[in-house]
Amino acid sequence: KQEVTQIPAALSVPEGENLVLNCSFTDSAIYNLQWFRQDPGKGLTSLLLIQSSQREQTSGRLNASLDKSSGRSTLYIAASQPGDSATYLCAVRNYGQNFVFGPGTRLSVLP
């Protein structure tokens, strides 16, 4: 059964810093992995989707990488801003199954 973990659980950084959020999964036979952000009491906003055949995806200041063999994905945020403050979730999908979510990393970017 797929298990997804995210480290750290919470992170506080000053504005302007580059940062990395980590996602680990136990079953490396994944089909794809999607990163989301969730603002308090709100829905999930899709950030990046990486297919199993891809190594990374980029959107603006965000870059997500995938290393299936080690069961890891990272989300890199460049030049962080206070508006980036949210909880970041990764979700992993194995073949023939649906998304399994991690518990999230709560990010605070301080002005």
Place this chain on the structure above:
Amino acid sequence: EPEVTQTPSHQVTQMGQEVILRCVPISNHLYFYWYRQILGQKVEFLVSFYNNEISEKSEIFDDQFSVERPDGSNFTLKIRSTKLEDSAMYFCASRTASSYEQYFGPGTRLTVT
């Protein structure tokens, strides 16, 4: 930009009552999903729906739950007899046939008293 919408944003109901949560997926999407998130816990998959039938459901999605696409735009989740433990945020999501990227609605907060 098209988005998934959900109504109501907050529903309060008494234990044992039936509730229907409504979603309007993005118009050209063909795959639909329901998820839930109990306060402080992970987002959990409930059910996926394609071509007017359930394609997959989780252990959580028992006989108390049902889904329906009553017309060309709405997608509903019905809980027949609510329990206290059904209190959660319920999210609807949808995607196209050509991309696995799922787009989520803002959620309905269900409170069972």
